[in-house]
Amino acid sequence: MNNSTKVITGFVVGALAGALTGLLLAPESxxxxxxxxxxxxxxxxxSLSETIAEILDSARNKYxxxxxxYTEAGKKTANKIKQSAKINS
Structure with missing residues (x-):
């Protein structure tokens, strides 16, 4: 879990705890x-849905x-192998 995910998760949990505490202590009927x-x-x-969507979007972008x-690295490696095979043949 990266730092931004930890911060967002902490914010959501803190907001939930604060909201519930406020509601339980409120002098209403x-x-x-x-x-x-x-x-x-x-x-x-x-808020949680939005946070989850942001985390998923970030993970999708990183993926x-x-x-x-890795695709580019694979192509470069394949080209090097082909060139090496041509030289050795």
């Missing part, structure tokens, strides 16, 4: 608290960059 919990849960779900790099 039962129905109001349930509505507030529902709203905050939706916000958290949206594609590595794939391109």
């Amino acid at each position: 039962g129905p109001d608290t349930r509505k507030r919990i529902t709203r905050e849960s939706e916000k958290l779900k949206d 594609n960059a590595m794939l391109d790099e």
